[in-house]
Amino acid sequence: xxxxxxxxxxxxxxxxxxxxxxxxxxxxxxxxxxxxxxxxxxxxxxxxxxxxxxxxxxxxxxxxxxxxxxxxxxxxxxxxxxxxxxxxxxxxxxxxxxxxxxxxxxxxxxxxxxxxxxxxxxxxxxxxxxxxxxxxxxxxxxxxxxxxxxxxxxxxxxxxxxxxxxxxxxxxxxxxxxxxxxxxxxxxxxxxxxxxxxxxxxxxxxxxxxxxxxxxxxxxxxxxxxxxxxxxxxxxxxxxxxxxxxxxxxxxxxxxxxxxxx
Amino acid sequence: xxxxxxxxxxxxxxxxxxxxxxxxxxxxxxxxxxxxxxxxxxxxxxxxxxxxxxxxxxxxxxxxxxxxxxxxxxxxxxxxxxxxxxxxxxxxxxxxxxxxxxxxxxxxxxxxxxxxxxxxxxxxxxxxxxxxxxxxxxxxxxxxxxxxxxxxxxxxxxxxxxxxxxxxxxxxxxxxxxxxxxxxxxxxxxxxxxxxxxxxxxxxxxxxxxxxxxxxxxxxxxxxxxxxxxxxxxxxxxxxxxxxxxxxxxxxxxxxxxxxxxxxxxxxx
Numbered sequence: 155x156x157x158x159x160x161x162x163x164x165x166x167x168x169x170x171x172x173x174x175x176x177x178x179x180x181x182x183x184x185x186x187x188x189x190x191x192x193x194x195x196x197x198x199x200x201x202x203x204x205x206x207x208x209x210x211x212x213x214x215x216x217x218x219x220x221x222x223x224x225x226x227x228x229x230x231x232x233x234x235x236x237x238x239x240x241x242x243x244x245x246x247x248x249x250x251x252x253x254x255x256x257x258x259x260x261x262x263x264x265x266x267x268x269x270x271x272x273x274x275x276x277x278x279x280x281x282x283x284x285x286x287x288x289x290x291x292x293x294x295x296x297x298x299x300x301x302x303x304x305x306x307x308x309x310x311x312x313x314x315x316x317x318x319x320x321x322x323x324x325x326x327x328x329x330x331x332x333x334x335x336x337x338x339x340x341x342x343x344x345x346x347x348x349x350x351x352x353x354x355x356x357x358x359x360x361x362x363x364x365x366x367x368x369x370x371x372x373x374x375x376x377x378x379x380x381x382x383x384x385x386x387x388x389x390x391x392x393x394x395x396x397x398x399x400x401x402x403x404x405x406x407x408x409x410x411x412x413x414x415x416x
Numbered sequence: 417x418x419x420x421x422x423x424x425x426x427x428x429x430x431x432x433x434x435x436x437x438x439x440x441x442x443x444x445x446x447x448x449x450x451x452x453x454x455x456x457x458x459x460x461x462x463x464x465x466x467x468x469x470x471x472x473x474x475x476x477x478x479x480x481x482x483x484x485x486x487x488x489x490x491x492x493x494x495x496x497x498x499x500x501x502x503x504x505x506x507x508x509x510x511x512x513x514x515x516x517x518x519x520x521x522x523x524x525x526x527x528x529x530x531x532x533x534x535x536x537x538x539x540x541x542x543x544x545x546x547x548x549x550x551x552x553x554x555x556x557x558x559x560x561x562x563x564x565x566x567x568x569x570x571x572x573x574x575x576x577x578x579x580x581x582x583x584x585x586x587x588x589x590x591x592x593x594x595x596x597x598x599x600x601x602x603x604x605x606x607x608x609x610x611x612x613x614x615x616x617x618x619x620x621x622x623x624x625x626x627x628x629x630x631x632x633x634x635x636x637x638x639x640x641x642x643x644x645x646x647x648x649x650x651x652x653x654x655x656x657x658x659x660x661x662x663x664x665x666x667x668x669x670x671x672x673x674x675x676x677x678x679x680x681x682x683x684x685x
Contacts, residue, residue: 310619312573313566330569330617348617 181241184216190228194235201239213241214265215257218248227253229260303338311335311349323353331371337361352379354398363396366411378403418526421533422551422589424575426567428538430559431596434632434642435654436535437465439555441641442658444499448530451490454504455547456537457513463503466493467639477505480517486524495644500529510543518546540574550580553590556620559597560609565617568593572618591620594657598625600673611671623660626653627670 185193213236217227233243245265246257254264303321311317311325313332323337328345335341338355346367354361354376361375369390372381375398385405393408423436433456440452453476454462463469468491474484479502486502493499502521505512525532536547548554554575558568575589576582582589595611602608615622631648635641643658645651649670656666 309576312576313569315573315577327619328617331566332570333573 181211181213182216182247183213183236183243184219185227186219187221187225189225190231193227194231197235211241213243214245214247215243215262216247217253218267220248223250224252227256229253229257229262233260233262305337310345313349328367329365340364347373350374351396353396359398361398364394366393368392368394368405373403373405375403418529419531419552420522420526420550421531422536422548422554422575423533423557424536424544424548424554424571425538425557425564426540426544426571427559427564430557430564431626431632432538432557433461433465433535434636435555435557435594435596435626436462436533437641438643438651438654439658439661440531440533441493441496441499442643442655443531443533443662444493444496445643445655446658446662447498449498449528450531450533451500451502451525451529452533452535453502453525453547454535455513455543456535457504457543458506458509459537460504460506462501462535463491464639465636466501466641468493468501468503469639472503475503475505476521477508477512479521480514481512486521495640510537510541510546513542513546515546515549519550522550540570544571545574545578548575548579548589551575551589552581553592555592555594555623556618557594557596558614558618560595560599560603560611560614562609565609565614569618572620592623592661593618593620594623595625597628598670599628600671604673624653624657624666624668625670626650626657 183197188196215229215232227249229246236243243260243262246254246262247265247267249257257264303319304323305317305319305321306324306326307317308326310327311329311333313330316334316336317323317325318336320338322339322342323335324342324344325335326344329335329343329347329349329351331348333349334352335343335349336352338358338361339353340362341351341353341364343351343363343365345365347363347365347370349370350372351363351365351370352372352374353363354374356377359376363373363375370382370385372379373385373396374380375396378398378401380403389405389407391410393411395406395408397404397406421439423432423439425432433454436452440450443450452462452466454460455476456462457477460475463472471491474489476489478484479486479489489502491501491503493501502525522532534547534551537543548571556568556571558564572591575591579589581587593615595614598611599608603610611622611625627649629642629648629650631645631650632642635645635648635651642648642651643654646655653670656669659666
């Protein structure tokens with residue numbers, strides 16, 4: 155399941171292999187109705203440009219909600235298109251015996267419900283991909299902004315704006331109240347942080363937030379967060395770095411800095 | 417080349433319509449052919465502030481829906497020959513606006529005027545977006561207090577993304593900050609934000625402050641744009657704003673508390 159990390163290691167002095175579990179986002183394509191041609195063309199619209207947001211994501215095809223349980227699905231064509239977008243379809247959930255057989259021929263294995271159940275729906279691809287809105291501050295961070303996923307923005311981030319980067323995010327100005335900056339890696343703000351900064355995505359505990367003037371609404375690293383109210387007021391206005399230590403946010407005062415006027 | 421200037425703020429009641437009227441009248445006074453358009457459909461005020469509420473026959477929405485021509489809707493100001501007003505409808509609401517219609521009207525106006533001032537309604541919904549969408553420049557009217565500043569900040573963000581220029585990746589809308597209802601004594605006591613504080617947050621070019629003034633209410637009651645009363649503090653502040661916008665150098669006034677001497681307190685004004 156996304157977000158959990160299991161460590162199962164089998165190691166002894168004669169180790170010839172290591173068995174480790176890794177967490178990875180699994181997409182679920184739940185087909186409700188329609189013939190394969192319609193599904194393919196709608197999917198093309200939804201996925202946008204090849205090589206974008208969904209590249210290298212594992213995918214399960216979920217037929218458990220199919221309106222007409224005996225409709226024919228051309229798995230070969232479907233999987234071919236998904237692979238064009240860099241998706242890795244590997245499993246089939248639900249479906250009648252014919253579906254299972256056709257899917258097997260296309261390389262799909264039957265998988266249990268747990269792998270197919272979706273927690274968040276994925277919006278259609280846009281030029282600037284928005285992550286799904288999360289109830290708690292641990293949003294999915296899309297991959298594929300650039301090779302490194304790092305982003306630099308040289309403008310003030312205004313209220314209501316949201317900037318997302320898969321890697322490190324550098325803002326060469328302030329982040330205003332009501333704005334959000336979200337990164338899979340670290341966040342560097344060469345100005346005041348008055349809004350929200352969420353670094354480290356869901357599980358990158360090494361990420362750090364740096365800012366020249368700390369007055370945040372909310373700060374988070376790898377899902378652990380503090381709101382303004384919960385922060386020691388002594389650090390407000392200081393140049394600070396925020397890291398995750400022992401599962402808790404640690405704010406280090408680095409000095410004081412007055413942002414230049416104009 | 418005609419310029420479309422949106423006067424917007426996000427927050428309501430900060431002085432958009434007062435500023436639209438004053439700014440448009442100021443430009444006309446400086447010799448430019450100017451039209452000011454009310455985009456606040458259903459809650460129109462610009463006609464009152466300009467003193468032409470008794471001459472409205474057709475409005476912006478009539479023109480958009482081809483129920484009247486632009487010539488029929490435009491109202492000539494009685495005091496300044498360069499100034500025209502295009503009022504909003506009072507019987508309809510913002511849903512009657514559409515961007516294609518707005519574009520058509522603005523293109524027709526571009527052929528006749530030097531400056532087109534669009535008085536935006538408050539908020540960030542259809543009316544406000546229609547007023548800012550085709551803007552070349554924008555005046556963001558802000559009061560020196562936290563909620564107004566945050567709402568203006570939101571608008572600045574939207575000017576960078578929800579406008580024609582942003583969507584077509586043309587040169588971005590030029591933004592200017594005008595701080596209205598500025599009260600230096602309250603700034604001194606810390607009740608109000610200073611111009612420097614607001615500039616630091618919004619980070620857009622600063623056109624000037626307009627002091628809190630009795631003249632504004634008097635002007636709106638009489639239906640006279642406050643710049644036509646250049647004797648008043650607000651009137652002259654707005655004329656400074658217009659001149660700075662036009663590229664002139666004007667020292668910033670009304671930003672420091674004037675210490676009244678013994679005699680001026682004796683002869684209170």
